[in-house]
Amino acid sequence: MPAHSQNVVIRPIQYRDLDALAACGEGTLESGDPVDAAEISQFLAQVRQWYGPLKFLSLFPNPLQKLLSVYVAEREGKICGMIQVSPFNHTRSTWEIQRIAINGAVGSSFTVVGSQLLRYCFEKLWEARTWLTEVNVNNKSALALYRQNGFQPLAQVTYWSIASEVLSELATREPDLPNLLPVSNADAQLLYQLDTAAMPPLVRQVFDHQIQDFKTNPVQSMTQGMSQWMNRAEVISAYVFEPQRKAAIGRFELRACRDGSRPHSAQLIVHPAYTWLYPELLTQMAQVLRAYPSNELHLSSRDYQPEREEVFAQVGAVQIEHGLMMSRSVWHKLRESKAISLEGLQLPDVLQGLQPSGKPVPGRISWAADQAFHADANRSQYRAAKPGQAKEHSSESDRLANSSEAGLGDRRPLDSAD
Template sequence: MVALRGWHLPLLQDPCFADLLPLLQRAVLLQGPERLLNSLTARPPLVPDVLLAYREPQHPLGLLLSQRLNRSGSCWQLLQLRSSEASLAAGEAGRMAIEAALIREAIQRSRGAASWIATAATTDSDRLALLRQQGFQPLRRETLWRWEPPASPQERPLPSDLQLRPLNRRTAAAMWQLEQAALPAQLRQLLDRRVEDLLDQSEQPSLMLFDCNRQQAVAGARRLRPGNRGLPELELSVHPGWQHLLGEPLQLLLERSAAGADQLLVRSDVLDAERSNWLQSLGMAPEGEEVVMARSVWRRHAPQASAQVAQRLEAVLGRLQPGQRPIPTPLGRP
């Protein structure tokens, strides 16, 4: 298994990879700048990392795309996992072995990563089984709602203590605190998302409802980059104590955040039946369900450093023993 290089591109003409070719070309083109910029400063990634599995240089078997989810590199996301037609023809066991090897290699190469995130459709039993086999555990189930927002949304009044504010550098901390309150504790810990990461992962328009009395964001709609379905996505967050905003306040928030989009997808927790019913009342149709899965990464640390410290300590203590003449002791190189 190797990282994708330019000379691999002509070999990736398999129909299973066809829709990824523009992204793969961009990844190859920006590999150098990505490494250089990442060595200079913490910043969002330009392109995903691409790992290629092959039987011979001329016969690719599968590929995996992954990307840092935060600037620190503590959390990574599995973006795409594809097998070639040859792998699919070889049978289920062979395909899953190749995909499992790709996941293990990607995790091994992600130095500094403490966690990995992956998503899979609830109907994709093979992918779910593969991720569980590799240590991923389900943390959240989400419904994706397809929505055609109104071209000219109505003016809807807000309660006097609420304001509609855009997400920017001045307001990002308030949105971050809202998401910390709304996310499940384990998922929040594994994502390890900071304020700057929130800004990196959001597009405009992203908006929030801000309570002027309490000086906090109580609901937010973040515009996300288009996913596998090619549509922009909205992630709706509501503070646990503010579910009563379901209605015109949240409808205004969604409609303003959807400005300029003919269609988009809205993500919602499957377990929140009240919100699901409300989204359906706005004319949204369920597009499908996804499982958000995650795993921690534990790495063994080489014991050489501890052994070296013990050797030095023994040498120092040896000189302090009574009745012995101090003898110079070689400490070894640091």
């Protein structure tokens, strides 16, 4: 490690750091991608506006405690870089690296300072078992940084854009969705099962979603409502219910912009056995967007969902960006199965592990042979005794035998004694 990188101090962000980061400018705040640099500047402006409430929420346990998980690297009183992380699931077993930037004006290396920021998060956030991030495939410096710190490719992500003209054409026909229902907390079990079935096991264990991830508490609902009001957006969520199997087979979450200042966005999940739902759900979203200003719709697909990419290409969507999802485990091994609680174990399950694995095999030595073995051992010990002791033992035994015989001979009836 270079000598100038050893005196770097990494700490949580403070309000005075926002001025220092903003003074760096887009030319010196390097993130490896010009688009990311613009997003970082916008993020710093939002943090400056809401720093007080976010700092207050981070002081005590609450669902929004980790909203301000931002750390900065400082060397000789100058900011070298920053990193923002956030929990990815409800149990906080997986954390996501949202953005990382290095201040090139102070001569900081993107790889060196970035590695220090990553390692600090790995050690500081002890509850994180897995780390997740997504990088643009053209961002070579960020890809090299993550690969150097143990991140492995998880899935390739393709971002699509559907033009407003295509959406207007899709909205002309009626979708075949008879069991389309709005999403609520009561449907968390169904949505969890759909999410589990729609991804491969490796991605599933990295995401580590639980039923609570598909529920919204009052605090989150209030925060999401405030965010939608500030961004002038509205979220519409619905899912398709299969009455025969009593399962959710498809869902979408549409984020519509009310003033047309930014494109609409949506998340689409379909069960692998019901791929015919893709065009129907796209048609449903196109009809919903007719009530909002005309604009394009952005969606994403991963490489383990080839049917979705085929449908997007058929309707006329255009690929606008390619990303690479990467993950890193801080454990030596990821567990595919859930952790077993001792409270859920039944008595037969506990005793099952104490039963012998097979029938016992009988030995060749019988009881009679065992008795003969002990008799021979006692006889050998007696013969091995000293001659004087053997003679003494024999004389003592003879004396006892004679006395017993004499006693038996002296015994006479009482009549004869008289």
